[in-house]
Amino acid sequence: MAARALLEEEGEEALTMRSLAERLGIKAPSLYKHVSGRQEIETLLAAEALTEMGETLANESGLEAMGRAYRTWALDNPALYRVATTRPLDRENLTPGLEDAAAAPLLEALDGDRNRARAFWALAHGLVLLELDGRFPEDADLEAAWAAGLG
Amino acid sequence: MAARALLEEEGEEALTMRSLAERLGIKAPSLYKHVSGRQEIETLLAAEALTEMGETLANESGLEAMGRAYRTWALDNPALYRVATTRPLDRENLTPGLEDAAAAPLLEALDGDRNRARAFWALAHGLVLLELDGRFPEDADLEAAWAAGLG
């Protein structure tokens, strides 16, 4: 989708109906013939991101590898990561099962322990967001922080 | 500060120069005689939040108790929590040492292990944000997730 490229090239706030239209070579009002509004675009983006993140984790074995893959994906797609994870999900307009499918690889790696899966997700989410927001000192050894959290 | 009450009563987006002025019974342009702009207000709020969070953790012993206290503070001050933690810190305009002071109690509880302290913070931050954003299922046992992460 064009929205994704716009998001990553110009940042989260640049995703507006006007700039998206401009990128597509049309005028903003024309967008409403294709989507119902901004919310729908964000839901589509979140779905795409969740699917990709699930696939990424499915390719790894072991918590350490999954953590590394999670971080890499997020740092490679920071704006999309935020759109997909830092706001309430519009579950009513999301393909049923998509959210669970994205979480499945991790849950399997943890033998179905949902509490540990939630804790792992939160740890990874927190580490990624704090890194993206520049909250750690410049000289912080983030690999070591990940290792400390997973150990 | 009046900004804090506004934030918690009406949400993060309600913190505008106009609405803050209205709450103070003056007009928006008058605010600029007291602060340089919106950024300064956010920095003051972040400083207040960090101080309080540090004090809150200083009153607890043990990681479990600190986790509980962290969560409680964040859920009691969700909008302020976000202002203070989900954006880059304007360190140049923050009292020197304030950031370190807020982190000190946790660092001490972990015998100065910065990596474990960063992992703990990230875990707590992730759990809080995912909870605030409604990302966990309604029936999720979040106490158990916290316990799983700290165990």
Place this chain on the structure above:
DNA sequence: GTCTATACCCGGATAGAC
């Protein structure tokens, strides 16, 4: 499906009078 025109709302910030 695209356009133009437009309505409507919001925001941060400044100038200059009092």
Place this chain on the structure above:
DNA sequence: GTCTATCCGGGTATAGAC
């Protein structure tokens, strides 16, 4: 330290012609 008047920018979305 407050006001009024204003500038300038931004956003979502609709109506109606083509």
